[in-house]
Amino acid sequence: MAEICISKVEENTTQGWLNGMIGVLLFSGSLPATKIAVLELSPMFLTAARASIAGVIALVVLLFFKEKRPDRKQLSSLAIIALGVVVGFPLLSALALQYVTSAHSIVFLGILPVATAVFGVIRGGERPKPVFWIFSVIGSLLVVGYAVAQGLTASPVGDILMLAAVVFCGLGYAEGAKLTKTLGGWQVISWALVLALPIMLPLSFFYKPVSVEAISTGAWLGLAYVSVFSMFIAFIFWYRGLAQGGIATVGQLQLLQPFLGLAVATSLLHEAVSLDMIAVTVGVILCVAGTKKFAK
Template structure:
């Protein structure tokens, strides 16, 4: 009963995190044209690192054990640097809607990373549900006219790989450290490298940046790079990296919705049908059995 309760809590927190992350690409797209890809991609981590450092100091948290630092470095490389920077650079010349279709590959990539890094063994039913969801996303991509791969597409695909590794490693490490500590320490670890890079990338015209761009940057800094991971890594610690990761299949469709509502980007009417199909695949995936090594969940 307790295991089922933890799994349900994990799925609820995962859904909340996915809803928060679904605004990341539109917010990034709103900020990149004026602030630049490097400032948006890495500057968000600098802001989040300041918040994380303050939280750790207030709570008087001890440094993680030495055996955890390499794993925290992998988390930082994947979700603090890799995914934000690569996706921001791609969105200089790409719509958020187009990027959302490619990010639909992230759940499958996270499941593979979970097998490699989190020592999980999804069942055949899980893989079949995941494959069905990915097929839905790819069909939807064709319907939206994603077409052949461009340089921007390549950057997003590399971002997907980076994000999957960071998600899987962070989700596994959250069982030992607690989800919020994982992202906080990863941010603090990356900060000394990121601060000078961002400082050199800030242009003289920053004072002329629009309110819309600042709001987009503020969202990816506070929510996408900080608060969203509190729920996300906690969810993975409770529900398993592979199972909770499949909730990301909903993210590209939510992102398409936000792209249309907030950015005025054109999205086809078949979105609702695709959303229903993907939702069914998500439900099948999260109900499938995923074996993982037992470990204490840190609150």
Template sequence: MNFRIQNIQTGWLHGFIGVAIFAGSMPATRVAVQGFSPEFLTGARACIAALLAFILLYMLKQPKPSAQQIKSLCIVSIGVIIGFPLFTALALQTQTAANSLIFVALLPLATAFFAVLRAKEIPQLTFWLYAGAGSALVIFFMLQQSGMHGLTLSDLYMIIAVLLCGLGYAEGGVLSRTLGGWQVICWALIMALPLMFPMFLVYLPHNFQQIPIAAYIGLAYVSIFSMLIGFFFWYKGLALGGIAKIGQIQLIQPFIGLMLCAVLLNEQISLLMITVSLAVVSCVVMAKKYA
């Protein structure tokens, strides 16, 4: 019992560190897309991280994953290496980083949903009631922002990004129990390289001199921290403490992200953003009780 409690506590610590790193992803991506196209940014961050991953796997002589694990790694790649980075970058061309963080507030619910499908974790009915309430609040926010004219294209991009990320988190959390946390993201990056490297080449900027320094800094952050180091802690936390439970630590990500947006990007944080974020977090906190 003590060993189990210790695992959960260690899982919470790892999860918290991972979320703190991920909180900088939206602001960094917002800065990066001011100089790079979403397609190039997605390919470049994956290629840079994959190079570092290959060095780690080679130096530490890690065994190759099994055929079954490769299937899971493909799902992880689609979710967190291709899908989430690409669709958030597309959304952040026209949407502020602060606005996108409202959608990120739904990540705990998406992660828990896929934990049911992939990890066979079965929440109670009450969980889904609160999850539905949280989703309804985000839809309300989207309609308010678009003047009640329905979803914008950037909203749709963020919804797809959150769903794919939740899938990648849940699948990676399950796989981390047998393959190891940092090994999962490293192998997933290698798996995605045949697709990401051509994307990197096709969308290579014609003139790097016109790209602002801030865009390079954003690219470096999402490549090294968001795409690699953050997952070392995150997948370890999910494996130790449970996907649905540890996934709720993402509650703090919108708040850290909003502070970063205000400080680093001088973006305006509206009262509606804060109110909806708090309301969504309240729904997820209650959902956690039944997860």
């Protein structure tokens, strides 16, 4: 009997890693796709449109499966999630990509696991060891130092916007991971999208392009990717992975996202990836690995 239970736990953990990895792979294309779209679409329209498209899909899925509505306490958490990953990160990252390349912005994703952990402390009441915060500060300083060093060629405005975007994303990840335990993985992002839909749908029409015909196919494909994959499907795998394999364990897969994102940026956008970018990304990942080790 004990062997059966252990086998089921191991199987569930393996499925969690697999789902989490799929989620990270899909997330890795988000910033390059956003860069392609924001070259021709305004950040406000892009943010509202991606949330609206994903929100309509989420609403259909929720109605199809006849999901029970969240209670009042869960609605509060869903509002925080919507603020973080439906509005905050998409809008701020889209604004940032008007000033910097997607390869440059991807470096900032190296501190996303730390931001998630910080909000895990604030929202979840966790108490990491002091060593955790040492690694966290070093990682943050690496990113800030890189941004300052690039001051002549990169935009300070873009860097500040990306830092803010990461903070909002970390908030949404931590709150979503906590709520997944009671509401379910795919239900969390679905209800968050539906909650934002009454606001985002009118805004998407208000900020729509003057001439739709003038927008290239590439820009529409970028919008389609961030709407269907980044905003909805990736979160289904990601939150399911967190629920199956454990938040702390599966959350380490985020460490691969900067590398995967840089690979996408170079292959699709032909953006230059300097040795400095790679070095900072590696340094940040090592620091985040340290924070994960001493998270509890």
